Amino acid sequence: MRTDVIVVAAGNGVRAGEGRPKQYRQLGRVPVLRHTLMAFLGQPGIRHVLPVISPEHAALCASALAGLDGVLPPVAGGATRQASVRAGLDALAQDPPDLVLIHDAARPFVSPRLVAQAIATAAAEGAAVPALPVVDTLKALAEDGFLATGPDRSAVRGVQTPQAFRYALIRAAHRAQAGADDLTDDAAVAEAAGHRVAAFPGDPANFKLTTREDFVTAERHLLAELADVRTATGFDVHAFGPGDHVMLGGVRIPHDFALAGHSDADVVLHALTDALLGTIGSGDIGHHFPPSDPQWKGAASDRFLAHAASLVRAAGGRIAHLDATVICEAPKIGPHREAMRARIAAIVDIPVARVSVKATTSERLGFTGRREGIAALAAATVRLPWID
Known part of the structure; x- marks a missing residue:
């Protein structure tokens, strides 16, 4: 069945701090919204992914989506979550899907298992949501501030997204409840329109980012998912030729000679490139x-x-x-080390604190000692998802 995804990202989400909506905050140096959209792209059965955003956040959204293929152009949401979902549903009406998943932008850890089960359950039942057992005892709070007996937790569930529906069912339900913007989720909209909603097992890792503490937990979760730590090395060498400067670490350094090569012969960047390629087994620079x-x-x-x-x-x-060692008698690397670190960090988009540049001589031995050229050694360490 053709399945589209609406990712609701129109809120302000200011409780998470940092002065910008939480869906545009960085998580592992990637905007939360981008993490969430990428979780759906390429999943079996998913046709389109549609973000619904606030028009005020158009520039933030464009930055978050830059270079990301397979995402429909964002549509403007409304003043409430229900209004935003309705806008997304209406935007899909020109080429309607059979099923639609409605997901919070602030839940970036939605798993392929959860997506597949949402699709399967909605296809069978018409309306379905992921639900988790409640582990804490629930109590009612009386007006005088004292606790009263609460519901039996065995019969209560915590509800997550993506919530999945037959498209025609949930669009009609939203239109019927257009004036009742106090409903808290799409399951409530479906229920108010007289539909039963099936539950399927949720995922504790599919938590919603709301507070600063949630972002700390999310960073830890992200690192735990990147449990495959790999290190690889690279080496490059180029001879001197006619010229008045060398390129090292992306920095132009005045010198009596240039480095000869097919490109700009930057031995530092070449060695680092090979090191990075080695971490993912992707051949070499050549x-x-x-x-x-x-x-x-x-x-x-x-x-x-x-x-x-x-x-x-x-x-x-x-x-x-990233770590690089330059081997040469001249030019002196020390005066340019920090500029090289900053340039390398900018090229690969990591903090400069994660880049090291060192230099040594070969004690006048070999071709570098005879000032015939420059060599560079490099090492790269990356974290990748674990693959058995």
Whole structure:
């Protein structure tokens, strides 16, 4: 059955702090909204993913979605969650799906299992939500501030998203309840319209980000998911040739010679590129950018390193640390070390504290000792999702 996803992201979410809506806060240096959308893209049975946003957040949304394929253009939400969902449902009416999943943008850890079960249960029952048993005792609070007997927790469930429905059912229910904007979720909208809603097992990891503390928990959860820590090395060397500068670590350094090579011959960025490619088993720099290809003649090596970093991210990974050692008699690296660190960090989009640049000589031994060229060693450490 054709299934579309509406991701509700129109709220202000200010309780999480940082001065911006929580769906645009960074989680592992990636906006929460992007995490959530990516969780649905490519899942079996999913046709379209549609964000519903506040028009005031259009620039934030554009930044969060940059380069992300498979997402429909965002639509403007309303003053309430129900109004925003209705806007999303109406936007899908031109080419309606059979099923629709409605999900909170602030739940970035929705799993493939949960998505698949939502689709299957909605297809069978018409309306379905993920639900978790309540582990704490529930009590009613009287007007005088004292506790009173509460409901039997064995008969109570905590409800999550994605909530899944036959599209025609939930759109008609929302239209029928258009004036009742106090309903707290889409299951309540369906129930108010006379539909029964089936429950299927939720997932404790599919928690909603609301407070600062939730973001701390989410960062820990994200790191726990990236349990495969890999380290790889890279090496490069180039001889000197005619010129008045060398490129090292993306920084132009005045010198009596230039480094000879098909590109700009930046041995530091080349070695780092090979190290990053090694962490994901993706060959070497020559495989991705053959020196026989004229388009790379004189190319800036930051393109090579940025490409390797993008492949790590595409594999679901995070760059934890980059380390480079330059081996030469001249030029002096010390005066340019911090500029090199800053440039490398900018190319791969990590904090400069995660980049190290060192230098040494070969004690006048070998080709570097004879000032015939420059060599560089590099190491990269990345965190990736565990794959058996």
